[in-house]
Amino acid sequence: MKAEYINPFVKSLVNTFGTMVNCEVHRTRLSLKDDSVPRHEISGVIGLSGKAIGTVVLSLSEQVALKSASTMLMAEYTKLDDDVIDAVGELTNMVAGAAKAELEQYDLSISLPNVITGKGHEIRFPSNVSPICVLFESQWGELSLEVGLAEAKVPAATA
Amino acid sequence: MKAEYINPFVKSLVNTFGTMVNCEVHRTRLSLKDDSVPRHEISGVIGLSGKAIGTVVLSLSEQVALKSASTMLMAEYTKLDDDVIDAVGELTNMVAGAAKAELEQYDLSISLPNVITGKGHEIRFPSNVSPICVLFESQWGELSLEVGLAEAKVPAATA
Numbered sequence: 001m002k003a004e005y006i007n008p009f010v011k012s013l014v015n016t017f018g019t020m021v022n023c024e025v026h027r028t029r030l031s032l033k034d035d036s037v038p039r040h041e042i043s044g045v046i047g048l049s050g051k052a053i054g055t056v057v058l059s060l061s062e063q064v065a066l067k068s069a070s071t072m073l074m075a076e077y078t079k080l081d082d083d084v085i086d087a088v089g090e091l092t093n094m095v096a097g098a099a100k101a102e103l104e105q106y107d108l109s110i111s112l113p114n115v116i117t118g119k120g121h122e123i124r125f126p127s128n129v130s131p132i133c134v135l136f137e138s139q140w141g142e143l144s145l146e147v148g149l150a151e152a153k154v155p156a157a158t159a
Numbered sequence: 160m161k162a163e164y165i166n167p168f169v170k171s172l173v174n175t176f177g178t179m180v181n182c183e184v185h186r187t188r189l190s191l192k193d194d195s196v197p198r199h200e201i202s203g204v205i206g207l208s209g210k211a212i213g214t215v216v217l218s219l220s221e222q223v224a225l226k227s228a229s230t231m232l233m234a235e236y237t238k239l240d241d242d243v244i245d246a247v248g249e250l251t252n253m254v255a256g257a258a259k260a261e262l263e264q265y266d267l268s269i270s271l272p273n274v275i276t277g278k279g280h281e282i283r284f285p286s287n288v289s290p291i292c293v294l295f296e297s298q299w300g301e302l303s304l305e306v307g308l309a310e311a312k313v314p315a316a317t318a
Contacts, residue, residue, distance in 0.1 A: 045273065046206060047206015047207070047208070047269075047270025047271065048206070048270055048271075049208055049268040049269060049270045050268070053268075053269070053270050054271050055206070055270060055271050055273050057273075082286045083286075085283045085286070086285055086286050089283075109208040109209070109212075109268065110208060110212070111207055111208045111212050111213065111214060111270055112206065112207075112212045112213050112214050112284065112285060112288060112307065112308075112309060113285065114204065114214050114216075114282050114284060115282075115283040116275055116280060116281065116282055116283070117280070117281045117283065118277050118278075118279045118280035118281055119277075119279075120278075121275060121276070121277035121280040122275065122276045122277055123273050123274075123275055124244045124248075124273060124274040124275070124276065125271065125273060126245055126248050126271060126272065127241045127244070129271065148271065149271075150271060
């Protein structure tokens with residue numbers, strides 16, 4: 001995966017959190033994904049397809065998820081109910097949507113956001129894809145963004 | 160979501176397991192997803208986009224994942240290492256790929272398969288999407304297929 005793919009997603013995450021939930025986020029570290037990367041409780045996942053195929057994962061601590069949902073929905077949320085899950089999905093959708101617009105040369109389309117919960121969940125990429133993980137901090141806690149993209153090819157099953 | 164969306168995925172799963180890992184699977188139950196549906200340890204997830212957007216989730220017990228990988232790769236696998244994860248991703252990719260070909264009116268493209276691990280992980284859909292879950296049994300144990308699709312719309316962030 002080319003490193004320049006990641007920048008539109010980083011920019012999009014900073015903008016989305018700044019404008020949608022009034023939360024300033026700062027990039028702290030960029031790494032190729034490995035097991036030492038801190039994991040958070042809630043992950044929004046969205047698929048990308050087009051001239052490249054891949055996945056965006058927006059991973060939030062519970063506190064960041066609850067505060068984000070409370071701000072977006074103008075109500076106090078204290079547990080991970082359907083509204084909070086939808087808010088995390090919508091933030092993921094906005095991050096992917098804005099980045100896609102900047103990567104127009106890849107003609108990307110985005111799928112539906114899913115939200116993964118469960119302490120200790122892991123989201124694995126195919127071993128031939130090296131996702132890039134960017135860590136952020138905010139006034140509410142930590143979050144991370146992971147993007148893995150590969151060249152598109154015709155799947156064997158439909159060739 | 161229209162119920163007829165699900166049939167190409169069911170057929171594709173039965174064919175994929177029959178031809179790729181020589182495993183006969185039988186549908187046992189179809190349900191709208193709810194919390195009573197048994198969950199398995201390993202889930203292959205792939206995004207769909209086109210005239211509909213959505214997600215396919217292929218969820219396997221550890222035993223089904225290990226036996227499938229062992230058959231595909233002609234070696235004995237006893238733990239969920241990268242090879243097994245890749246095999247589950249590839250099975251998910253084949254199930255989605257063959258179903259996509261049958262749903263050509265929706266002009267679907269598929270993203271990269273990710274594999275989610277972790278006991279007790281949950282994969283949530285947006286609350287306005289009602290995924291359909293189909294349960295299967297096989298000689299190796301249980302598996303399930305979950306498909307959620309929604310009408311495509313232009314994401315707000317790129318409008």
